[in-house]
Amino acid sequence: MNTIYVVGIGPGAYEKMTVEAAQVLKSCDVIVGYTVYVDLVKEHFPGKEFLTTPMKREAERCELAFREAEKGRKVAMICSGDAGVYGMSGLMYEIGEQYPDTELRIIGGLTAATSGAAVLGAPLIHDFAVISLSDLLTPWEKIEKRILAAAEADFVICLYNPSSRKRHDYLQKACDLVLRYQKPETVCGYVKNIGREGEEGHVLTLEQLRGTEVDMFTTVWIGNSQTRELRGKMVTPRGYRNV
């Protein structure tokens, strides 16, 4: 049986990786990944063979990993954040159906919802929903339905992929949907370049967020009815009763 390690490297900095992820990458022969993430880790793992494919070539990247493993090499497939949150582990299992002699081991990493939350303060302390605004593989109606459901049920909401060149007004649309149930003063936040050079966290109101343009390296948090700003930080309490 061959094994491929599917490794979440966290936001990017070596220190934000788990000890296990670093150990696994050190022990591998080949590290496969999206070009940008391979460049982030390369210097910390000298002597490895690095294989990359560009964005939107994810299936090809998986095939590459399985073919290397079939040669008997120890392979890691890396993803930013956690491999299981909008990451490659799902597709690896799907494509893995064609490679019954190779098993997968998933090594967790810090996903943006939590690594960015640490920059803003404590936005996620209670129940939360994670929603991607990318409609590349999901119809917008489905995304819209989820935003409305999460806002109505007073979840804290974390938005991945809030913007791209073709979808510059999606965050504004999402805020308009939340505004049907939450107040304009609802405490929100966004973080740009989490755990990388140029990291920037901002705490603001839902109304201000609606008028803010963010880029594709940004993650967004929308508070619930209890979320407050404390000394510039975004903080959600543990519950709805007096503690």
Next chain:
Amino acid sequence: MNTIYVVGIGPGAYEKMTVEAAQVLKSCDVIVGYTVYVDLVKEHFPGKEFLTTPMKREAERCELAFREAEKGRKVAMICSGDAGVYGMSGLMYEIGEQYPDTELRIIGGLTAATSGAAVLGAPLIHDFAVISLSDLLTPWEKIEKRILAAAEADFVICLYNPSSRKRHDYLQKACDLVLRYQKPETVCGYVKNIGREGEEGHVLTLEQLRGTEVDMFTTVWIGNSQTRELRGKMVTPRGYRNV
């Protein structure tokens, strides 16, 4: 300015901690935490002073950390999982209002939603909601509303605190709510003792989950309409369109 590091240690094993978390704990004088978590990390950080309070004494634990920091000592407050997901970072900011000379730095850790997902396969790949079934600080009606909203909007759902001695039928109740919108065959999973001795992952249907008794060391995942079982693993696809 004094600094307290609020550190998520992940599920428990040293290897599942981030490199940064391990570095911070090594550099501290005092490590404060819930007795059980302190026992999990103690052996890896010799020479530190460890201060603990039992469960339900969280506010006291925070005060303890701030008082140590005011003495000029380097203090870490540890939490299992991520400090920002049902963790201590929120309460630390709230109590921190009384300690204006101490700042907090939050160090992320792997939360059960993602560390347990890695055991089951790839259940969270797409949009998901995280809900705690504990009604200690949240009215059950609010929890119920969130479960229904998440199920109707076809989120993958991750349930924290699915059971306790007093709440042995809460998981069954939650499954009944989800069954109003999702099929009995919906692929689900649960993991006991994530990242610790006795770790056990199980993949089963929603109907089977409804009849399963889990303990308080268990986390539960309920798939969306697209989640499948592939070679014994729980796998959610990346979207709703053909890839």
